Amino acid sequence: MTIPSYWRTRRQRLSLEGEICPHCRRHVFPPRDICPYCGGPAKAAASLSGRGTVYSFSLVHNAPAGFEPYAPYLVAIVKLDEGPLVTAQLTDVSPDEVSIGMPVEMVTRKLREEGEEGLIVYGYKFRPLLQAEAL
Template sequence: MEASRHWRLKQERYTLMGEICPHCKEKIFPPRDFCPACGEDARNLFQFSGRGEVYSFTTVYQAPAGYEENAPYTIALVRLEEGPMLTAQLTDMGDETVEIGMPVEMVTRRLRSDGERGMLVYGYKFRPQLARAISA
């Protein structure tokens, strides 16, 4: 059990909380307290919108420990609309097929459980953007 690590990462995992560089305005995810673009200190929090698109993807059939129950599942490189790229599971695909460039949105889901007696770990995944069924 890695309760301390899960606890430390909860804000970025639950809500896509990243950082913005006060010097060059680069938006940073995951947060790392310095700017990968200009190398300066960057500790100002920035809330990402959660919208992005699939840059690339692959399907996992042989899942690592803790993720077996979800297999097979698709993980994707998602380019957030604010710029950064991250890796995340896709979810709620139903019978839709994944395509490069597909618009996706962040949802907070159960990532894994540390066994029957262990803690439940929650974090971001991405799903196809929810469509409006009726017009406004």
């Protein structure tokens, strides 16, 4: 990961900033300027709540380069409350506690470290929704 690439995606990584389509009113994440649902131009930034449910998940044993120290780790596709699906790691949960449909929320966490001279890459992960217990 280069610094320009990290900087360019900071709003997505740190605050799940997507877009809302002014034509069909659907939320779009990641942002892409042309609405994938109606084809109209969509440039209005909109942050997502970060809450959703697990659509599917996997426990990764064989990690790609840079992620080996963290294996095995959980990854998921999360269906956000506003509609879009987002792919991310799960955190603060053990593999046998995860199920499809489980409510989760976005947190900012370290994704990986790129060595002595490299970046510490932060981004979004999802954890079990804490508010559920407080209620």
